[in-house]
Amino acid sequence: MTYKQRIDGRKFDEMRKIEAKVGVIPRADGSAMFKIGNTWAYAAVYGPRNLHPKFMQDPQTGILRCSYNMMPFSSSGERVRPGGSRRSKEISLVTQKALLPVLNLEDYPNSVVDVFIELPQTEAGSRCAGICAASMALADAGLDMKDLVSAVSFGKVDDKLVVDLDYSEESYPDAGVADIPIAMLPNSGKISLLQMDGEVTKEELMKLIGMSKKVLMDIYEVQKKALKDKYKGVED
């Protein structure tokens, strides 16, 4: 059996439709929305602000806290019980690690930058959508950044290497599926999120990583455009 054509008709290296917008939550210091297909993420940034309790403070540097949360009605199956799960805690952790390399928090000792990611609607690829929204929100908050962070999932369905798996592909019946979310700092090409589940050979994985730079540059352009759109007209 071979995977001849993608279920939703996309090319194997084609992402779902992307929409991005910056400055969507007026009360936050920075905010953004990132939508890829039916997966929809909001991110809000608050800070740098005081960190309590005090024992968590670091006199050498500010710290970054990330929280990933699915809204109760965001899953196409049963209601998601509020209050966080082991899954959401792990995603919060890897999100924080994905974003940290682009920030310079040494100038903000004893403080915290909070990133809250909320998903109203999900259909595969939600951690990557959250990371894309979060890095735009950090830039919108005016933080000193070395780069943005762009992310999407790569993978393998049956015998084909694919970009941006959707739900029907993640659960493709009777075939090997591998799901590999990757986040990249587009200017340096370095990778700050790499997870995988499924089955691929080392050669296939290196091929996917090779493909990822070009694909993630496309997301980077969308993120940059959304940031520029918010500040367009400010100088004139």
Place this chain on the structure above:
Amino acid sequence: MYKELRSHIISLLEANTRLDGRKLTEYRQPITVELGVVKTAEGSARVKIGETDIMVGVKLEVGEPYPDTPDEGTIIVGAELLPMSNPEFEPGPPQIQAIELARVVDRGIRESKALDFKKLCITPGEKIWMVVIDICPINDAGNLFDASSLAALAALKNTRFPAFNGVKVDYKNKTDNKLQLEKTPIAVTVIKIGNKFIVDPDTEEEKVVDARLTVSSIENGTLCAMQKGGDMPLSAEDIDKMLDIGIEKGKELRKHL
């Protein structure tokens, strides 16, 4: 606390105006109600009042009826004050403000009989539909009570039942069977600051509230639920005035459904 802010707001109210130039019983504009914004929910709505931005989603679950109402379905309302939406909200289990918000929205729907619980019965004594309504603020710029109530009702209006084969709910497969709204209860929160009454407080005004009264009423002006909040008591005359404002403004808000 907020002594300066309070005297400033009161002096504006004396001059019949507010921080943003509104009249005392004027809502922020625009007010928008979008239906069906979330595909994964059985029903959903997004309501914006000025910069306040709320999403409500409805999920339908099959459960067992309460022993005392074997032939009635039920509603469950949850609210999470997402830390994304307001710098003062903290992560963690629902705080008392979230619980109060959910319960006020719940009572407006339940007590007005906006939903006929008997129509939510599948098999008496065994299976019922539970209508789970979740309130998620995207941006809290004030007046979550009224925006959430309006969004909850709009989301119910947008709700369609998923397919159910007697054993399992097939969430991927929505039927054309819509949830029927019998009434349209609208909540209006009337705020007392000094001796003035206002509606639709913004974030600054909410800091200096003396008392609030959330008034839920149906089309013909009949009251179906209330909640008094704030630290100061109200006189009978106060309540009289606040009810008039609540019912009248409710008629205005209902037009957005």
